[in-house]
Amino acid sequence: MIPRTQATASTVESDLPAWQQSLRNVVSSLEELLELLELSPELLDPRVADCGDFPLRVPREFVARMRPRDPRDPLLQQVLPTAAEFEVRPGYREQPLEEELFAPRPGLIQKYRGRVLVVTAGSCAINCRYCFRRNFPYASQHPWAGEATAVVDSIAADPSIREVILSGGDPLVASDRKLAGLVDRLSEIEHLDTLRIHTRLPVVLPSRVDQRLLQWLGHTRLATVVVLHANHPQEIDGEVGRAVSRLRGTGVTVLNQSVLLAGVNDRAADLITLSRSLFAVGVLPYYLHLLDRVQGAAHFEVATSVALRLVEEMRQELPGYLVPRLVREVPGAPSKVPVTARSGL
Ligand code: SF4
The missing domain is CATH 3.20.20.70 (Aldolase class I)
Incomplete structure (x- = not known):
């Protein structure tokens, strides 16, 4: 028998529209993203381990359109935090559109x-x-x-x-x-x-x-x-x-x-x-x-x-x-x- 708490949780989960279930299940771990794409964890710069208030977040449906084993994939490039984000450049601002x-x-x-x-x-x-x-x-x-x-x-x-x-x-x-x-x-x-x-x-x-x-x-x-x-x-x-x-x-x-x-x-x-x-x-x-x-x-x-x-x-x-x-x-x-x-x- 499924324990009561587990049954309740899964019932609530299955009542959610499919898209909300997908939103709860986005990829938010850098290691998992690289594993799904068969890429080496060595690609990660240690500085990106903490992306503060703007972490990695990508739906699995979008990951499925990325090319495995391609670190230059154009979809991956849009979501993968890199050390370049930590470079402070003149002319770039926190709120560019004020x-x-x-x-x-x-x-x-x-x-x-x-x-x-x-x-x-x-x-x-x-x-x-x-x-x-x-x-x-x-x-x-x-x-x-x-x-x-x-x-x-x-x-x-x-x-x-x-x-x-x-x-x-x-x-x-x-x-x-x-x-x-x-x-x-x-x-x-x-x-x-x-x-x-x-x-x-x-x-x-x-x-x-x-x-x-x-x-x-x-x-x-x-x-x-x-x-x-x-x-x-x-x-x-x-x-x-x-x-x-x-x-x-x-x-x-x-x-x-x-x-x-x-x-x-x-x-x-x-x-x-x-x-x-x-x-x-x-x-x-x-x-x-x-x-x-x-x-x-x-x-x-x-x-x-x-x-x-x-x-x-x-x-x-x-x-x-x-x-x-x-x-x-x-x-x-x-x-x-x-x-x-x-x-x-
Ligand atoms: S570019 Fe659009 S979809 Fe992407 S994080 Fe910003 S507001 Fe969200």
Whole structure:
């Protein structure tokens, strides 16, 4: 007979949606990650044993898309802590986008006219080593910390806002009950017409796109845009394609944004294949971001001149709708800033 405590725990576990069980079971041990990929533990620098508040975190579904025995795998490069993170570089900051200056109240960031960003969750399924929010004070900055009503009231009081962006962390790590409740309240605000969701979950954990998610997503009156985050064609497999297909079945528009990353996707051939792979599953490439200069991520930076050349090579191979816009975020700018040979960014 199974002991009572064990039976109770497994019952609760099996009641959880599959994606939440996967979230509880992410790879968080460096040694285990290397073992799964048949890589030598000698690859680890002793300094990365402690990554503080931003530890290794990667879903097993994403690990399964990495190439075994390849320490340069582009998916592994995005998640593996390295000693390079400890180099302090001038020009790189803890909070590169100064978002706290644009937070009228906890949980709300308003950088651009007509749009407002709600920090809907304080964590992600995956910890990307280049993340510009790796030092963001989530403990005090997301609305489930008692501020949800104030956030909705604040949006309702400003008729200039038309679009609400759910961001994080990753908003889709929040439960469907919380998300459906928030979206219901937002949809009652007459001056809102668009809901945007910035998420990497359908890419790194496609099982997140389940019936409970589709239920509330398909029933809001708000026009809905889901902006995915994939950086390399190896991230797009059949499961991701099916997740996108389920999303699109609810009538949402699906776009993708990428970050240009040294050692990950800084070859034109990979960027071209990424655009084609996205389009093949019904996703349009939207933005290609230059790296936000967060301390610890300098080794991912690609020079602007190289970025411009890569986009030009994409333009020569692809139709215009498959060439993402090259942009950089500049604190205080009224929108993302297009990067061109003339912009000097
Ligand atoms: S999913 Fe996005 S927000 Fe989360 S760690 Fe990666 S880049 Fe940062």
